[in-house]
Structure formats: structure tokens, C-alpha cells
Amino acid sequence: MTSRTDHLTHPHTPSTTQEVVAGTVTPVASGEGHGARRIVRALPAVVVLAVLAYLPYLPVELPGVLPGRVNGPGSMQLLATCLVIGGIALSYDVLFGRTGLLSFGHALFVAAGSYLLTISLSTWALPLPLAVLVALALSTGLALVVGAIALRVGGIAFAMVTLAFAQAASIIVMRNPGGVTGGEEGRPLDRDAVPDLLVGVANAPYRYWLALSFVVVAWVVVTALVRSRAGRAMAAVRENEQRAAVLGFGTYRVKLLAIVVGSSLGALGGVVHALVLGGSNPHLTTSEFTLSLLVMVVLGGAGSRWGALVGGVLYTYADARLVEVSNAAFLQDLPVVVRQVLSQPLFILGVFFVVVVYFAPSGLTGLGGRLIRRSGSR
């Protein structure tokens, strides 16, 4: 019994978090090499960013990986969606991975950003910059209220309460009050209200760059937050809330801050999501979406920027592309039931997720990091 559980280290126990923290936060400097080391540390992110930013100029076909050319509209749209969801996963990680808050209501704020943008553009006829501001401000206010109420309970009860709030939002959106949310159909983006560059099939690369810049903003905000005093207080709350409280941290305020910052980023993600996908979809409000955010973060690696981002991108990509698996030749001999089940991307992702929780508790990036370190030490 014990031997089986030993390797299943809790992601928040000191042994794993040390690895995670070492991978993301610059350790306190000991000497002059600090500045240089910081640049070296930032290098992978900069290189990845440069490569991603260059993709729209790449007329290469990757058969089986992407639909059509890399810079074709289909691929660009798929990659843009992956990036937006990756950024939203990054915002969820502020709550789950950084502060240890198991929230099931993050979808609420993403959906708020998305719907408030489309509504303020169409129904209230606001110009785009003002609409974005309104969406962000109202979502942040919502996060403040919901967070303040939900934080009155901790742990599992907090999870349930946030789930209930998100569900309430989902019900409201589905009921379509006054025709503003569009019910099951969703609310399309008012094409006249946004710049031409963001509309139309041919302009997919611009939407891709928009998604990429959202990821950059989320990355920078999360980095700044984690390195700030508040970020360290969040880590303290995550590791041991009682100890943090005894040490004199206002744990309630720290957690509320995490919720507000994470949710505002999520709302920004919702805004970008609406711009990239051309409207608001009620799927954003469902509890399934929140659960998938949790799955993304854990898949990639909670408490790590790369982890959340990679998890979000991979999950969205797999969700969109795994349908192809059921048509693969090697599956045709299997019984019909097995093929029917395998045709569901969420089934494969769900099972894979359970496997990751068991065998790679620090997520895929944690696993990768461990392999790199192991080969390096030999």
C-alpha cells in the first residue's frame, strides 16, 4: 500500500513544488551572474515566441498534424484557438497551481469577458476599446463579489460553491434574458464594430497574432505576480494555509487577490476568444469547460507557466484533432463499440488525464523536466 502511494507525491508537497518553483521563479541571486542567468532563463520563452510569431509566414504542409498549410486559414484558426485556451489555462493556474484554490468557477469569468464584449459591441453599440474596458471592468467586479462570497468556505466546499456560481451563469446565458445572450446559439461578434483586420477568413494570421499577444500578456502578468510579494504570499498559502495565517499573512486577502487577478486575465482571455472565434459560445459557460481547464493545467503541470500553457494548447489541439483517430486504418478491425468510444476525444483525454494524475503528478512538463535533469546528471 505505502510503496504504491509513495511515488504519488502530492503536487503541493514540498518535494515537488521545489522542482516546480526552481523551474519558474528565478532563485534569489547569489553573486554577479544574476543578470546573465536571468537572460539565459528567459531565452527558451523568447525563442518559442519568435518561432510562434513567424508561423504565419511558413507555407509548409504538415500532413496529419495540421489541416493544410501552416499559414493556411484552417491551421491559423486552430492554432489561434489553442493559444487563447492556453492563455486562459495560464490564468486558471494563478488560482489552482499558484494559490492552491480548487475553483470550478473559472469558466464564469471567461464567459463574462466574452459575452460582455459581444453584448457591449452589439446591444450597447460601444466602440471596441471601450467595450473591452467595460468587459474587463465588469468581469473584475464580478470576480471580486463571487470571490468574496465563495472564500467564506475553504477547500472542497469552495470548489462546490464556485461550481454553483458558474452554473448559475450558465443558466442565465441559456435562458437568454432580453435576447442579449442568444441562448444556445450564442452571440455573434458585430463585424462592423471590429477592425477589418480581425474579420474574415483571409485575416486569420492577424487573429493568430492577437491570440499570441494575449498569451504574452498573460505570461508577463503571471511572471510579475509570482515574483511579487503577493505571489510569494500565494505560494505560502498554497503550501500551508494555517502556517501562512500564523505568520501574519492576511490569507483571505491573498486568496481574493489571486481570484481577482486570475479572473481578470481569464476575462481578457474571454475577450480575445470572442474576437478570435467571432462570437460568444454558451459552451464557455458550462461546467465542462471549467473541468477541462482543470484537466489542462494538471495535464501540463500545475504551478508552472510552461505547464499550464502547454497543457491548454495540447488539450485544445487534441480535442480538435483526435476525431481523426477514429478514422485511422489500424482501428478499423476493432469492434464497433470500441471504435465508437475512441471516436470521442474527451474519452481519450479523460483516460489520459487519469493516467497522468497517477503516474506523472507534476504533469507532462514536470515529467519532461525530470527526464532532462536525469539525462543531464549522467
Added chain:
Amino acid sequence: MSDLVLLLVTGLGLGALYFIAASGLSLIYGLMGVLNFAHGVFMTAGAYAAWLTMGALPVGWPVAGRLVVGVLVAVTVGAVVGLVVEVVLIRPLYRHHIQQVLVTVGLALAGVAAAQGIWGADPRPVESPAWMSGTTDVLGARLPNDRFVYLLVAAALFAGLLALLHLTRLGLVIRAGVENRTMVEALGINVHRTFTTVFALGGAAAGLAGVLYSQYAGAVSPAQGGSLLIFAFIVVVIGGMGSLTGTAVAAVVVGLVQQLANYYAASGVGDLSVVLLLALVLLLRPTSLKGATA
């Protein structure tokens, strides 16, 4: 007057469904601290098991007879699924509460997707006995008969669980475990076996809830379990996590509030007022919830 009677009875019927769904959840949470997201899958499994059984039995049988067999199969399937999930997936993660939640989340996603792959995403109609779809006149109100069935089943389940908790040795261990699990273990009692039993019990109750909810909705669909689960969660939280009597009271209150608000305000307001009720309970009595430790 007749409107009010109708609303009260339908509200109570809905509350009965919530109680059946939430009872297993509350037991499992109270004893093991596991927030079981897979409970919705247990319900869906029960609903589909009953639907398949009813379709497989000879058409010559009366619908009520087939439904009874279907319910028995659903309860068995729910119990077996609960048992297997506990032994295979939950037990190795003992004391890792967050991971346990994550595993049940994965199960919930995969289970719904599997049902969707095999039987399709669209709701499939279920047969229901003629008497259950009929109505009875009480005080001038035409009351749907199926609500009485739900109420009777829920009352029987509540009485049965209370008897189990207070009259048997297993119940004693469960109650002691809810109170202080470490102490029970220290006294040399195999709590793990109790965990498995409780999960199987919860699964059985979930299977039952699944069938009855499919009767209520008139159809089975993959997402059904999930939508019932959310209200079951709310009921468990309002009732004070882990308390069976609290769960029963909360289920009745939630069912009534939902029905009354849906009728007297507007359709859909009922669901919202339930969430408002939850927020109110949290604001007024946050300490009544034992969920502070995760």
C-alpha cells in the same frame, strides 16, 4: 390553492430526486472527504442500464414490471461501478484529496464521452408505466403520480440509510469515521473495507437516482447525470457536508424553492434562486459547513 398544492407536491418530488442523488455523495464526502465528480457517471450508468434492460426484456411484460427489473439492474450496476472505481482508482490515492477529485473529474469526462460515443448525444425516450404518467386529483389539483413514487422511494431510502447508520455495526463505523477517522483506524477497525462499502452504497443510490431522473425527464441522455449532479452538490453543501438529515432537509428546501420560484417569478429563476440560497447560507452560517479542510 390547487396551484399551491401542485407546486408543493412537484417541489417535494424534485427534492426527493435531489435527495436520492445527494445521499450517496454526502455519505462518501462525509466519511472519505472525496468530492465525487464521477457520481454523475454512476447516475448515467444506472439510467442507461435500466433503459437497456427495459428494451431487452420481452415487450409482452407490463411496463411497470420491466421498470422494476430495470431499477434493480441499475442499482446493481451503480453499486458495481462504485465498488470498482473505489478499489481501482480511489484507494491508491488515499489521503491525496485533490488527486482523488482530479481522478473523478477525469472519470466524469471519459464516462460521459463514452456514453455519447456508444449511444449518441441525443436523448433517447424511455418507457414509463401508464399510471406514473397519469395524475391524481387531490384538493382540486391534478398531481402527477410519478412524484409520489419519487417521494416514497426517497423516504424509504432515507429511513433505510438512517437505520443502517444507527442500528448496524457498519453504520457505527461510518458514523465514527465521519467524526474522527484516525481514531477509528487506531482502534483497529478496517476503515478501507468501510470505504469500499460506502462507495458501493453511494453508487447504488446514484444508479437509483439515474433511473428515476430518466423517468422524470422521459429520456436518457449522456449529460443527464452531470446536470443532476450540480444540484446534488448544492444540496450537499447547504445541508452541511456529510450530514444525512441535513442533506434531506436541504433537498426538500431546494426542490420547493426551485418549483415555487419557477412558477411565481419566471421560468429559470428557480435554478438561480437555488444558487442565491446557497450564497445566503454561506454568508449567514459559513461555520455550519464542515468543508474547511480539504
